[in-house]
Amino acid sequence: MLNNQGRPTAAGAATAAAHPTFTGNQALQIEEALLFEIGRADCTGVDLDEPAAFTPRLGGLERKGPIGLVGLSEPETMRHFVRLSQKNYGIDTGLFPLGSCTMKHNPRLNEKMARLPGFSDIHPLQPQSTVQGALELIDQLAHWLMVLTGTSAVAMSPKAGAHGELAGMMAIKAAIDAKGEGASRKVVLVPESAHGTNPATAALIGFIVKPVPARADGTVHVDDVKALLGPDVAAIMLTNPNTCGIFEPQIVEIARAMHEAGAYFYCDGANFNAIVGKARPGDLGIDAMHINLHKTFSTPHGGGGPGAGPVVLSDRLARFAPLPFIRRDGSHFALVETADQAGNVQAFGRVTAFHGQMGMYVRALSYMMSHGSDGMKQASEDAVLNANYIRAGLEDLMSLPFPDHPSMHEALFDDTWLKDTGISTLDFAKAMIDEGYHPMTMYFPLVVHGAMLIEPTESESRASLDLFIMTLRDLAMRAKRGETERFSAAPFHAPRRRLDETRAARNPILRWTPPQPIQQAAE
Ligand SMILES: *Cc1c(COP(=O)(O)O)cnc(C)c1O
Numbered sequence: 001m002l003n004n005q006g007r008p009t010a011a012g013a014a015t016a017a018a019h020p021t022f023t024g025n026q027a028l029q030i031e032e033a034l035l036f037e038i039g040r041a042d043c044t045g046v047d048l049d050e051p052a053a054f055t056p057r058l059g060g061l062e063r064k065g066p067i068g069l070v071g072l073s074e075p076e077t078m079r080h081f082v083r084l085s086q087k088n089y090g091i092d093t094g095l096f097p098l099g100s101c102t103m104k105h106n107p108r109l110n111e112k113m114a115r116l117p118g119f120s121d122i123h124p125l126q127p128q129s130t131v132q133g134a135l136e137l138i139d140q141l142a143h144w145l146m147v148l149t150g151t152s153a154v155a156m157s158p159k160a161g162a163h164g165e166l167a168g169m170m171a172i173k174a175a176i177d178a179k180g181e182g183a184s185r186k187v188v189l190v191p192e193s194a195h196g197t198n199p200a201t202a203a204l205i206g207f208i209v210k211p212v213p214a215r216a217d218g219t220v221h222v223d224d225v226k227a228l229l230g231p232d233v234a235a236i237m238l239t240n241p242n243t244c245g246i247f248e249p250q251i252v253e254i255a256r257a258m259h260e261a262g263a264y265f266y267c268d269g270a271n272f273n274a275i276v277g278k279a280r281p282g283d284l285g286i287d288a289m290h291i292n293l294h295k296t297f298s299t300p301h302g303g304g305g306p307g308a309g310p311v312v313l314s315d316r317l318a319r320f321a322p323l324p325f326i327r328r329d330g331s332h333f334a335l336v337e338t339a340d341q342a343g344n345v346q347a348f349g350r351v352t353a354f355h356g357q358m359g360m361y362v363r364a365l366s367y368m369m370s371h372g373s374d375g376m377k378q379a380s381e382d383a384v385l386n387a388n389y390i391r392a393g394l395e396d397l398m399s400l401p402f403p404d405h406p407s408m409h410e411a412l413f414d415d416t417w418l419k420d421t422g423i424s425t426l427d428f429a430k431a432m433i434d435e436g437y438h439p440m441t442m443y444f445p446l447v448v449h450g451a452m453l454i455e456p457t458e459s460e461s462r463a464s465l466d467l468f469i470m471t472l473r474d475l476a477m478r479a480k481r482g483e484t485e486r487f488s489a490a491p492f493h494a495p496r497r498r499l500d501e502t503r504a505a506r507n508p509i510l511r512w513t514p515p516q517p518i519q520q521a522a523e
Contacts, residue, residue, distance in 0.1 A: 029495055032083045036512055039070025045077060068514070087495070089438050091300050095460055095468055099410045099441035099453025100195065100243055102273045102295035104383075109370055110298060110363035119362045124354035128335055134358060135333035139326045141365045145291060145310055148376075149269075150282030153318035155325065156310045157356040161270055162197040164290025164309030165237070167322055167351045169201050171288060171313060172235050172264045174320040174348035185234040185263070191220045193244055193445040198237040198268060207234060214447040218244035218402040218412075222253040229261040239268035240284070241275065241408040243445040244401070245387065245453070255285025264288070264317070272296045273457070274384055274409035277377025287314040293357075297364035308360035323350045382458035383409040386465060390454055393469035397476040401448045409457070415450025423479050425450040427487035430498070434491045435471050 024031040056062045072080065090096070096103035114120060122131050142154045155171070158164040169188075176185050188202035191212040199209040210228055215221050220238060236258055241247045248254070258265045267281055267289040273296045275281075281289050294300055294307035301307060313321055324337045325347075335355060336342050371379060384407070391400070391411035399416040415425050429439035429452075441453040456465060478486055491497060 026493075026495070030083055031495070032080065032087070034512060035072070035080060036070050036514065038076070038080065039072045041066065041068055041070050043073075044071035045074045091459070094436060094438070095456065095464055096300070096438050097440040097454045097456055097468070098438065099245075099412070099455040100270060100444065101300065101441070102270070102292070102383075102409075102455060102457055103300040104273070104295075104298055104457035105459035106298045106300065106363070107367065107370065110366045113366040114359045114362040116362075119358060122358070128333075132333055135326055135335060137365055138355065138358075138361050139328055139333055141361050141368070142310070142326065144365070144368050145312055148276055148280070149272075149289060149291070149312045150280030151286075151289075151312040152282075152315050153313040153321055154310050155313065155321040155351075156308075156361070157322065157324065157350070157352040157354075158290065158309040158311055159352060159357055160307040161268075161290050161292040161295070161309045162201065163351060164292075164311040165197055165201040165266070165268065166204065167309075168266055168288035168290060168311040168313070168317075169205055169207075169235070169237075170322070170348050170351075171311075171317045171320040172266060173205060173207075174346065175264065175317055176234055178320070178346065181262075184231060187228075187230075187233045189225060189228055189233060189236040191238060191242070193218070193220075193242055193447045194237060194239060195243060195268060195270065195444075198239070202235075202237060212236070217404060218242070218246050218447070219248055219405070220250070220254065222250045222257055225254050226257050229257060229263070231262070233258075233261060233263045235264040235266050235287075237266045237268060239271060240281070241271045243271075243453070244405075244448065245271075245407045245410040245412050246402060246405045247274075247408055251284050259285065269312075270295060271409065274380060276380045277373060278380055282312070282314065287317050288312070293360050293364040297367045299360060299363045299367075306357055306360060308357040308364070310356075319346045320348050321345075323347045324355055379458045380409070383456075386456040386458060386460055387411045387454070389462075389465055390456055390469060393465075394472055394476070397473060397480070398452070401451075410453055410455035412445075412448060413452040413454070414448045415452070417476070418450065418479060421479050421482065422484050423487045425452055427490065428452070428475065428479065430490035431475050431487045432472075434493045435475070437468065437471065 091103050091105060118133055119137070122134055128135065138156055142156055145154050146152060155167050158167045173182070176182055186206075186208050187210050188207040189212050190199045190202065190209050192214045202209050212220055212224055212228060215224070219242070225236060236254065238248065238251070238254065240251050255265045264287040265285060267286040269281065269289040269291045272281075272291055276296060288311055290309045290311045291297075292307060292309055323339070323342060324335050327334045327336050339345070339347060368376065387407050387409050388411070391407050394411070394413070395403070397417065398413045401412060401414040401416075418424065418428065425442050429442050432439045441451070441455075443451055444453060445451055456468070460468075489497075
């Protein structure tokens, strides 16, 4: 039975569960055991001669028995790792609507550039004279990040958004200490809608976190901030556009209030993809903002490798930026690594061993230069358009917690529309897996009950958005019609059904216990 997209219907697919296979495989969805379960300790994929007799020089510390590692033939090894790789769902597999995460397409040009030997084969300890091109690339990327954000400094080395938060907040702490206010300014204001990394960052470096209540319309009001301001407040950590997908209408007033109170404005820049080329955070009054290169500038997590979280800084914080940083002298680039070299700079220290994620810098600059300023602006506009297209396609069936605000690059629904169905946000997300979609972000932001945060990004075509909308509409109508089991027992078609996620988190089993013979061999 085929529906009008040529896909098998649920009735046809449900029979799969009723016909278990001998292998446990479901067609090309192949069960994969652990390497240790399929390999043998007495076998290797290569033929090595027995080593000639030699006298160990390890003073009795040498291993007494075999190492206990398992071996496989080369084809077995290939199959194992290729099958594992096929279990990954990435942006190259399908639409990845994870809100707040900006899972956008990673152009292959980025990968080609990152693999150029001059970028991929260099070593952080190489003499600087031999890596001038790489240093120049970091300097250029830094330049464009400052241009796009309207700021005057950037610390490039943090390796993720949360790491950038840490670096930015440490710069704020250093600035407060330099004014002799370290003992009194201990409080950091964090809106209730914030990402968990914001309060975690503030608490990690010794600040006391005070929540700013969220207004009923999903925004932060300057009066609520002012009510909490005092000589004890060091900073606010505010996300813009916020995690409800709304551009904070009073952001400029909030920045002014912070500065008048002698405090700083940390902006969580994870949602920068909504405003690149449209608004410069520096003009809005921010003092520090991390940029998730792996969100805004492609190469999403799970689709392109590691991340990078450079943090841009205002004039007020520039001199506290961490080491190392790049200094340009004519056509020569130097990586300033020590306080001595930095001269009068009051760097607070350093947050990474070396200069940061070189591969990510190459990818981000490749993305910027191939798009150009007009292309990046259009990407933001299309990201916002796509999110609003999804919102418009679903809002008659699914409930919007903040219908009065237009959405930026993500559409936020709550679970009011599921009331009395017996179906939860989690159940709905599991049913999406059966349809071949990675679920959206669930239960975040916390200020919205049963939140479903959908961020399609600009990568998706109209046809892709239409199919996604039709799929969610189909599920939503089934939910409203009371087809409860389809949701409460989903996923039906995934290799594993419902996992006990709570137990897995509370009681993780992180060691594989070998069967007896291998264990003895390893001792
Ligand atoms: C992703 C994200 C972060 C953290 O960034 P990482 O790069 O994952 O460390 C912080 N805040 C918000 C709003 C985010 O979406």
